[in-house]
Amino acid sequence: MTINDIQDELIDDFSFFEDWMAKYEYIIQLGKELPLIDDVYKRNEYLIKGCQSQVWLQADLVDGKVVFTADSDAVITKGLVSLMVKVLSNHSPDEIVEADLYFIDNIGLKEHLSPTRANGLVSMVKQMKMYALAMKTKV
Template sequence: MSYPSIQEIGDEIVEEFSWFSSWEEKYEHLIEMGRQLPIIDEAYKTDDRLVRGCQSRVWLHAESEDQRVVFRADSDAIITKGIVALLVRALSHQPAEDIVRSDLSFIDTIGLKAHLSPTRSNGLVSMIQQMKQYAGSQLNH
């Protein structure tokens, strides 16, 4: 099976979001994506997979499959979950090297960068760090 690159997925997401003119439409779409994110198996929602944030919590599970990294993730807040869905869509099933190098600028382009600010304390910044760390650890094997 072939996968589009992170860049291609990012472009696709930017294209999708360009349809919306108001913040309400944009966030309704984001929330919808959060709802469609395959719900992580409860067995994976353990404390060691929990990315702590003061405001909302994120669970992240990573594993390697056929030379690619697969992420499963979830959040207890739906807007956070929407962004989690975007990140999983872009980074899951990608080669570890591409994940480490990715700049995720599409998040900025679609105007959601504020959610990745450390002051939001919603767990997303740490989640991205952990995604890249996991990918990095696969490279060293």
């Protein structure tokens, strides 16, 4: 499945919800399903700068694909990072670096997040792309 296939699937999933309360509940549910990050990664060097909540992000290169794990101390933020992990994990560094993450606008996330959460989402994307860029040299 390509990054765009996953984004299209998420856009379809979000289209089923009538209002933003239901969409937020879905985002929170996705956060609850996020595989737990190992506690060794819950340190300052794995924190995403620019997020109001604490968000830890870790990446490994497995068989030429970047595999992300993440966690947050806030339920909505954990859901947001789980969305990003779902979209970008298990793809090549090139695919991640070049990805156009159109689903964020398409499902209306930017206009329904507080400015601090929206900035945090941008920081998550930036950090994930930076990990992928760093891993391009290891492929």
